[in-house]
Amino acid sequence: MLKKNSSENIKELRNKTGAGMTDCKKALEASDGQIDIAIETLRKKGLASADKKSSRLTAEGLIQSYIHAGSRIGVLVEINCETDFVSRQPKFHQLAKDIAMQLAACQSVSYISKNDIPENIVTYEQKLELEKEDLLNKSVEIKNKIANGRVDKRIKELSLMDQNFIKQTSITIEELIKQHIALWGENIKIRRFERFLLGEGLEPKKNNFKDEVSSMIQNT
Known part of the structure; x- marks a missing residue:
């Protein structure tokens, strides 16, 4: 024994x-x-x-990709850790895959955490909410309370760390990362990501049937 x-x-x-x-x-x-x-x-x-x-240097890690079924959505994400020992662990690779899949599923997410969201976006969202018609007749105190609640919800929608983990909705991505920090005893950070949507930014070609027929007639 x-x-x-x-x-x-x-x-x-x-x-x-x-x-x-x-x-x-x-x-x-x-x-x-x-x-x-x-x-x-x-x-x-x-x-x-x-x-x-959370303040410890994370210079190791990996870049993980995820391509959704149909090949119309793709994600690249960089996730960092402190040592190459952890970066080679199968569970670390699985964590990176899960994060990439989460980013593909949550297309409203634009930032890693709320702290990364520029102040001008927060200000714009607050202004937008305060000017909504359903708040016009409310008192200033009530108006601010409702608007702040809505803004907070919107900011969380933009933040990856505030999303519920799609494989275990009882925890957030932040809690998932902390679980893995607990597992290995070293800092883990999601550094950056890029999402690719097929055809994004391209103007679809619009065929003008009338002009096409006219062109064909002129060329006969």
């Missing part, structure tokens, strides 16, 4: 989670050597300290 903190157990837990050796050892000791419980312990611990890791 393996000891709860044997090198074999520690190695197995590290391979499954990518967490540091010391963290793996402590988690196994706390779980009496049970791998599944140790994994949950690492995840919970990481969730509690995820915000502390």
